[in-house]
Amino acid sequence: MSAPPAPAPSLRLRRFLTGRPPQPERCGLCAAPVDDAHHPHLVDTEKRALVCACASCSLLMEQPGDRAGRFRAVPDRYLTDPHHRLDDSVWESLQIPVGVAFFFRNAALDRLVALYPSPAGATESELEPAAWTTALRGSRLAELLEPDVEALLLRRTDDGCACYLVPIDICYELVGRMRLLWQGFDGGAEARAALDAFFETVGQRARPLPEEIRP
Secondary structure (H helix, E strand, C coil), X not given: CCCCCCXXXXXXXXXXXHCCCCCCCECCCCCCECCCCCCCEEEECCCCEEEECXXXXXXXXXXXXXXXXXXXXXXXXXXECCCCCECHHHHHHHCCCCCEEEEEEECCCXXXXXXXXXXXEEEECCCCHHHHHHHCCCCHHHHHCCCCCEEEEEEEECCEEEEEEEEHHHHHHHHXXXXXXXXXXXXXXXXXXXXXXXXXXXXXXXEECCHHHCC
């Protein structure tokens, strides 16, 4: 005698078995729909989190009267200073176990926070903030850095260590990409290719620091 057919899953169970359709991205302030691929971000300085934003809310948070509030708009500037490079000895002193790191100034803590991508996500460096300040002495990029919303992104290669001033959201985009692709001890070929493509885009977007504001 054959076994009776298995009962069909309930509607509630079927939702978990088949997955729910992806929900559209919405502005974290007004709940308006935003483009999934391209939209501004805000930094929630109380929760230390990135928030999706529509163009209107992002523009509102860029106004001077709102700069000291809870939400701050992430700028869209990319800068590089071809005249400032970290040598190998300085990089070694930073004790970063991978070839990429970024740091930003946490306004609430009034100090630099340094992080680097890893298989577990963004990992904070245990190095004293003073060490980063010493390593970047002489770089105008560090002086131009907007607290909470911009980061200095560093990458060490055989050609030296490049440094870029970038929007902080792309640093967390890089962290997420590396976490998704990372394989083995060194990340694997796919992660390295993604890293090269990411920095190629950053290099194309970065403008050289104007002569008049160089040291």
